[in-house]
Amino acid sequence: MILLFLLIIGFVAFFIGLFFYYRSKNSDPDHKTRSDSKKPEEKTAKSVPTAEEEGENETPYSNPDEDYVGRILKQESGILLSNWIGRDAHDVTHEIDHIFLSRRGIFVFEVKGQSGNIYGSPHERKWSQITEAGHTHSFYNPLWQNKAQKKFVERVLGLENEPFPCVYSFVVFVRGDLRCIEDDHCLDPDEIYDVIEEKEEILTDQEIEKFAKTLENLREPESVRKEHIAQIQERERCVQRGICPLCHSRLREELDGSIACSNPSCHFEIEG
Secondary structure (H helix, E strand, C coil), X not given: CHHHHHHHHHHHHHHHHHHHHHHHHHCCCCCCCCCCCCCCCXXXXXXXXXXXXXXXXXXXXXXXXXXXXXXXXXXXXXXXXXXXXXXXXXXXXXXXXXXXXXXXXXXXXXXXXXXXEEECCCCCCEEEEECCXXXXXXXXXXXXXXXXXXXXXXXXXXXXXXXXXXXXXXXXXXXXXXXCCCCCCXXXXXXXXXXXXXXXXXXXXXXXXXXXXXXXXXXXXXXXXXXXXXXXXXHHHHHHCCECCCCCCEEEECCCCCEEECCCCCCCEECC
């Protein structure tokens, strides 16, 4: 009888404790069940703040991705030339998104706004973009484009044959996912600071001023932009037909993968 009495008392105490436990849990405003908790946020495309959001004025030619990279570069110590257009000896225009001059060198930046996953290699003429919706788009190898820009800057500044290179080229993908790109010259915006700071100081303040002045003197007016776009479109049409856009001779593919004009006196070339 005593054992039965103790069992009954134990069961009663257990249920009373259980009752007060659930009562206190449900009355706690900070308590959350698994169903109450928020689901993890899905990964979305990179968001790029506009110039207005960061309290700055947009440039006459405004591209949100290029402006964003420009605002990053303005935080560095140096001279920034943005949306620079120059003309070479063949009357061909060259546009460069950003040229940044500092003691650590001259940095030529090409800015790309493709989103989604980016695929390509340094040796392929066409790269691919696969959007979040699964659509595939191809675009010209930005490393080749950037390398040609770098060579042009070296040429106009007389730095082609320098024993210690001081002109560097980088492609910045503001929105794209670069996990499939294995090339140190392709960057996310947050890598810009590192690639500049890792270079040794090689230019004096006087050289920086001299090079910046030379580039400013060679800068074409903004009205040339439409001409530049028309030149790019015509050049692409000629290359697709296998014709040199400068002298209209036949193009040939070199062993290194580049495309060059067959006319010995013409210097047109697409890097490979």
